[in-house]
Amino acid sequence: MNSVQLKLVLLMTLLATMFVGCQRHDLPKKDQEAAASAPVVAETPSVPLLQVKAVNVANYQKNVCEKEGCTQFVLQTVESGVPWIDDYFNDRIRKAEPIAFAEHAPQKVDVSEGSQAGLNQQNMSVRYIGQQYNLATFAIYSYSYSAGAAHGMYHIEYVNFDLKTHKRLSLQDILKKGAEQKVLDSLYDANINWLYNHKIEKAQLKLSDNFYYGPNGLMFVYPLYELASYAEGMSELKLPYESAGEVIQAQYLPSLPKYNNQ
Secondary structure (H helix, E strand, O other): OOHHHHHHEEEEEEEHHHHHHHHHHHHHHHHHHHHHOOOOOOOEEEEEOOEEEEEOOOOOOOOOEOOOEEEEEEEEEEEOOOOHHHHHHHHHHHHHHHHHOOOOOOOOOOOOOOOOOOOEEEEEEEEEEEEEEEOEEEEEEEEEEOOOOOOOEEEEEEEEEEEEOOOOHHHHHOOOOOOOHHHHHHHHOOHHHHHHOOOOOOHHOOOOOOOOOOOOOOOOEEEEOOOOOOHHHOEEEEEEHHHHHEEEHHHEEEEEEOOOOO
């Protein structure tokens, strides 16, 4: 290769290097312009997958004696890994049973067999029911027995959370506006045989704010004695999801399987 050819090769190499350098220099500017013109997309709140375990409530008195008598407490809650959920239940239990958390002198209570005639009982526990994406359901079980009573009283309160908004959902939160009467009509029609057997007319039925998401429908739960006898327990009426779609807001309906009509 003579000197002229060598100079040509060097010149072409230099031009190619400058061209590539210019191309690389232009890319960041183009990327910035594209990013500036792109629409802003709002972040979707992350939904945690709950990992729940039952634990004993901390720092409460298991036995408390007052002038009226002695009470034995059993208090349990949950650890879900989500602080605001755990705080909610701890606060609920402390407000429900303040005596168990008050300052008391240590008491020794005889709880052996045959010695509990004058012993009251207060039990409260939280249980995890399940999660469907942003909807999580828990239940608060409470039991109260007064010494000498024929039987104790229990109650189950269902607690539904929206994990996106960090909010407990009431019935009014999930219903479409003005849908209350339509819910009542659908609920009565779906449970008409049971209600008829218990002599409950349509005008007597009221909506309960105590509800949970069942496998086939929204379950409305009623206290002891409200719709049936103590022996039958707390009553539950089901609103099938096929009917619930007309009265419940879409974001508060669980994901259900869809089938092709044959």
